[in-house]
Amino acid sequence: MHSFQDLLVQFEAFFGRHSFPAHPATLYEPCSYFLRMGGKRVRPVLCLMSHELFAPLTENAWNTATAIELFHNFTLMHDDLMDQAPLRRGLQTVHEKYSPSAAILSGDVMNTFAYEHLNRIETGYIHTVIELFNATAIRICEGQQLDMDFERRPSVSMEEYMEMITLKTSVLLAASLKLGAILGGATVGCSEVLYDFGRTLGIAFQLKDDYLDAFGESALTGKQVGGDILANKKTYQSAKAYEKADEKGRALFAELLSRNDESKVADTLAFYAALGVQDDLKRDIEHHTEQAYTLLEKVPVISKRKEHLYAVADMLLKREY
């Protein structure tokens, strides 16, 4: 049993052993560049932690964790291009530094290397693992598509928003935990509780992200307050505000969305405040957080073994940045 930090160090060492071929450099250098950017490695480490609930780590677990992280980076590379994001973790995105074609093709080849690691899994597990991996990959594409579709719409319902973040963010956390459990020899029922734990944790995590964007301390988050508001991104707040507003409120909201001036963030926050959206969001984060802890309690493993997973949930949900 290891803590998140311990496994993170071990994972970085294993993951660092993965290298791409040298030729053609124009294909593989963007892959290496992107991986060198780093990342929290939450998903692969959750996979390893979940595995350790049931059994010591195996090559199956390391390869699956590696596949998950390669896959995740492939999706980020494509998402950055689709979202026209200039920066990631303060560094130039691949399409900015190299070219849009590099982001497409280097992403594609990175995804193939993910499957290359999956193919190293023992025969007895391979069908189950690839089945869940594919189903998750499909859902993530669907989530990214919905996110893009929502950008072109004036409003989305809370139900639609929750579906989108579940697909785009939660299912990969959920699948990482479930894959670790399966490979650790957990029963089907048990691995499904871990899936639900991950899904709920993922939703709470994304809602916390929404919260910090609008109501966080810029000094702590290191980001501009209201970045999502300025970009007209759909968030919990925008879905909730639209849901609660009357006709007059919705007209005001439409006007706020069309604006591009200095007071846009402040006025939108005031609009949210008038509708009590911050409290709703706080309550919903608490609700999902409690639900996540309840699901983790349900995992039929002695509490002592789950300590590190509780700590990760704390780390992800109680952060102020």
Added chain:
Amino acid sequence: MHSFQDLLVQFEAFFGRHSFPAHPATLYEPCSYFLRMGGKRVRPVLCLMSHELFAPLTENAWNTATAIELFHNFTLMHDDLMDQAPLRRGLQTVHEKYSPSAAILSGDVMNTFAYEHLNRIETGYIHTVIELFNATAIRICEGQQLDMDFERRPSVSMEEYMEMITLKTSVLLAASLKLGAILGGATVGCSEVLYDFGRTLGIAFQLKDDYLDAFGESALTGKQVGGDILANKKTYQSAKAYEKADEKGRALFAELLSRNDESKVADTLAFYAALGVQDDLKRDIEHHTEQAYTLLEKVPVISKRKEHLYAVADMLLKREY
């Protein structure tokens, strides 16, 4: 044992049973649109034909053929975007009809469905099949990358050109044949001869394509003569001409490449003619064609069973369009 035409009809029926989910339509409609465009289905049918050399068709074979065709279409969708191609088979490409993001994301999800079909293969074969599939996918990315890199260079050597077309075009034909053979129960040695046959056939096919673009009858090909010349695309001819030309000739070639006038095609063809490039190409096509037939002869199966594969090779290599 079935002919290419028979298996094509059967494959279209099986492939037509594959359908994408309904929601989100913005993700899946571009996938369905692209598959509805049709195609020659050469790769999946070669996989089936190769399987039939050794054993009656199984679900393994149908699923692998389907995976190959889904994968091939995914790469075309991404290639069209990277190459900024407005049309494919006379119809709008996905990025033109929908959006660049649609070409990226719908391509990504189509690739996942390819792996979904691979995951239906029996356990005893799955590692071998996915290993070859991944290795091929990686090579195809490398080939597309080289093709793009070459566009920005004034010249490429014959060796570089041959490497590029091998990676971009030949290895998928080769892998399709080898996968069919493996799943049909062929020995390793035997499946490798079929791989080499496919690789050689693929090179001959691509060279024939190059030939027809420059020296074909527009009335038969339905394409403008010299399309590759106008687009400054690297071809066998351009690599060979650069190889054979002296310093003065290379300067003239550079001048021809920089031109964008009406006489560009005629003048480039005259430049090729002066260097005897057409005869070199003809000889090289014949050489690879003969080599392909020799490899097919070597497959340790009675000639009668190979009749249909000989017919496909004839169809692909003796075409004038």
